[in-house]
Amino acid sequence: MKEFDFIKQITPSFYKQSSVVKGIGDDGAVIKPPNGHELVVVADAMVEGVHFSLDYMSFHDVGHRVLAANVSDLCAMGSTPLYYIVTISVPTQYTKEDISQLYNGMQGLAKSFNMDLIGGDTTSSDQLMISITAFGSVLSNQKRLRSQAELGDLVFVTGYLGESGYGLHLLEKKEPDSYFINRHKRPVPRYHFIQASSRIDRLSLNDISDGISTELNEIAEASSVDITINYSQLPVHTDMATLQEDWLRELVLSAGEDFELVGTCSKEAWVQLEDACHQFNIPITSIGQVRMQAGERPTVKLREEERDIVLDREGYEHS
Ligand SMILES: Nc1ncnc2c1ncn2[C@@H]1O[C@H](COP(=O)(O)OP(=O)(O)O)[C@@H](O)[C@H]1O
Ligand SMILES: Cc1ncc(C[n+]2csc(CCOP(=O)(O)OP(=O)(O)O)c2C)c(N)n1
Ligand SMILES: [Mg+2]
Ligand SMILES: [Mg+2]
Ligand SMILES: [Mg+2]
Missing domain, CATH: 3.90.650.10 (PurM-like C-terminal domain)
Structure with missing residues (x-):
């Protein structure tokens, strides 16, 4: 998998949340939290063999499921989902198409909650691991x-x-x-x-x-x-x-x-x-x-x- 090409492929052409000042494509993302709200930050990772097996899950399923776990934590804090950052460690045997399917799974769910992918990191590894950091907003008295x-x-x-x-x-x-x-x-x-x-x-x-x-x-x-x-x-x-x-x-x-x-x-x-x-x-x-x-x-x-x-x-x- 060529990292650079892949990043280009997953970069959104526009951001749904107007609070994204800078998304994918620099050293970091810049966000401007919605007025009067507090920012909630959650992290959850899934590892092949621990949280899922590719014997019975598609890459699309895995992508959906790991973002769902993060959105669930945002909901459990009372917050409205906004953005997410994805870090993936990918064994060499998996193809660009496999990882595209994984991102499709995340994007399908993200679409229904108006969430934007605003960054991440990619490494090679012995085991497939997907780690997400997700952000939500909440009024201070509704946490x-x-x-x-x-x-x-x-x-x-x-x-x-x-x-x-x-x-x-x-x-x-x-x-x-x-x-x-x-x-x-x-x-x-x-x-x-x-x-x-x-x-x-x-x-x-x-x-x-x-x-x-x-x-x-x-x-x-x-x-x-x-x-x-x-x-x-x-x-x-x-x-x-x-x-x-x-x-x-x-x-x-x-x-x-x-x-x-x-x-x-x-x-x-x-x-x-x-x-x-x-x-x-x-x-x-x-x-x-x-x-x-x-x-x-x-x-x-x-x-x-x-x-x-x-x-x-x-x-x-x-x-
Ligand atoms: N490796 C870690 N480093 C720092 N904080 C962590 C780590 N793992 C878990 N936490 C924190 O511990 C708390 C409980 O985590 P966890 O039991 O995973 O919650 P949940 O079941 O909601 O995912 C959270 O505040 C989480 O951010
Ligand atoms: C292949 C496989 N084995 C076992 C399980 C069961 N399992 C794995 S992790 C887990 C608990 C939830 O995971 P955790 O990382 O503790 O999530 P968190 O509490 O951090 O959200 C369960 C029930 C599974 N989903 N898939
Ligand atoms: Mg956790
Ligand atoms: Mg846990
Ligand atoms: Mg939780």
């Missing part, structure tokens, strides 16, 4: 932090849990394409949740990359509260409800990569949030409550048949 959960809040989650993990299992078994496989290959970040929730004063929010057990523990820790969720309230797609019980439990609590949003809000705000999400066609379910912190460290509990068990971070961890 959605993990530390904003309060005593008495309801806990909510968007969409259905465990679908991506189930899709990965079907892919590994070489099953034909299906709804669940598509949920794994082409996750769609909850972009409209940001608009749907814009009138709510305070939300704590996290996106589900590692699994809801991990994400809820992060909210509990950041907010110094205990959280209890009810297993029977966790939203599960009807076609997964028949899976073997222990496996389903694992998929729902810890498989991760659903890129749904989990968070908390006051009971008064919940009525408004539920209504707004329905108007935007976003499935949302109340799954538990925020309680006073009782022990030495913030704890998440799972209530099942009137019994509470401590729910540790069971989600994915890089060793």
Whole structure:
């Protein structure tokens, strides 16, 4: 792959965001953050063999998925996506056409969110790695932090849990394409949740990359509260409800990569949030409550048949 030709090929002919002063083509990009907004910056990388396998994913799928993971983090901060920077490390066996497909995957998703590619870096490597840094803007009083959960809040989650993990299992078994496989290959970040929730004063929010057990523990820790969720309230797609019980439990609590949003809000705000999400066609379910912190460290509990068990971070961890 000739680096220079390739950069020319991916350079946009114009930028959708008027705040891009200088995009691709100099030593750095120059951006002028939208007036009255704060800039949110996120980074997420994906590595072949760790986050995806090219045995069953196309380059287009991989591009879509890595940008989706970054946009999901922007949404989890309450911000509107603006721009992204891509760093790729490419093994020599991959062609210019392969990498063009990867960029097509990113650009397809970027188009639906009006995001601009404003720079990046390219290196050779033994393993395909794509690292994205993405930027979003948020009004200062609309940031959605993990530390904003309060005593008495309801806990909510968007969409259905465990679908991506189930899709990965079907892919590994070489099953034909299906709804669940598509949920794994082409996750769609909850972009409209940001608009749907814009009138709510305070939300704590996290996106589900590692699994809801991990994400809820992060909210509990950041907010110094205990959280209890009810297993029977966790939203599960009807076609997964028949899976073997222990496996389903694992998929729902810890498989991760659903890129749904989990968070908390006051009971008064919940009525408004539920209504707004329905108007935007976003499935949302109340799954538990925020309680006073009782022990030495913030704890998440799972209530099942009137019994509470401590729910540790069971989600994915890089060793
Ligand atoms: N290698 C790193 N260097 C600096 N900060 C990091 C690194 N890895 C993660 N972080 C920071 O740690 C925090 C949690 O990261 P992570 O668990 O990956 O969040 P998420 O699950 O939302 O992607 C974020 O603020 C992130 O920017
Ligand atoms: C080939 C392959 N093996 C395993 C997985 C499962 N997996 C890999 S990383 C991960 C968790 C999310 O990745 P991480 O880098 O922790 O994302 P972040 O929390 O930083 O957004 C999961 C469930 C996968 N998607 N593909
Ligand atoms: Mg991360
Ligand atoms: Mg996240
Ligand atoms: Mg992680």
